Amino acid sequence: MPSESSAPTPLELERHRPYLLRFALLQLRDRGAAEDAVQDALLAAIQSAARFAGQSSVRTWLVGILKHKIIDTIRKASRERPPESEPANDAGEDLDLFFADDGHFAEIPETWTSPERSLEERRFFEALERCLHALPKNTASAFTMRELMGLETEEICKELGISTSNCWVMLYRARLSLRACLERTWFQPGPTGPGRGEIPG
């Protein structure tokens, strides 16, 4: 590995566009907005390529720039239309569905076999995308701001215009739902065998 860093060329930066687009798309859920954010990020990167410190990979550096552009997009959107699709005071009543009356899990989380191996599979990330898309928009947005963008809860609340406790409820809902969704669609329960004594119809 060369220790000497040189400014990445526009062509080198351009190679990362598909990657950046998927990243932006997961957060913004709107192709036009995602493409704009990526375009802005690449332009900013080309303009400041000389300042690329070479301490991280080019991709990491680009993602850092893209995150700022995505946050700008989110801010602009939230200024333009106040949220109304989801209740302002989110007490999380729907979360009761995940639990029995006695407070136990309605669906007990199963053991996932070597989940880390899934991270090497493209199809896993597609399953993850599908599960994220099944979430309410604000819930998914809060979750990706937290886990994809790495924002702190305070920033997320500010961007979404919700209270801190609502934010925690949203992230909790997202985790419960995603966990259940991935278990259903990706980490199928192990081969427990067919129901005993069941007569096939």
Next chain:
Amino acid sequence: MIFRLSCKEASRLISEGMDRRLSLTERIGLRLHVGICDACTRFTSQVKFLRDALKAYPGPNDREER
């Protein structure tokens, strides 16, 4: 009752623990519960895995790098 948490209460604290620093009481309550609850033990590792998965997003690459 923080010392007799249900899975519902415990899992909420597990999730919030990913986003804020839990109080000492919460942490003790959670440890007591998770110590005897397989479901919440699995829930804990699954929400951590979700974090890893999003960090790794969009995953293995399409020939661009390397």
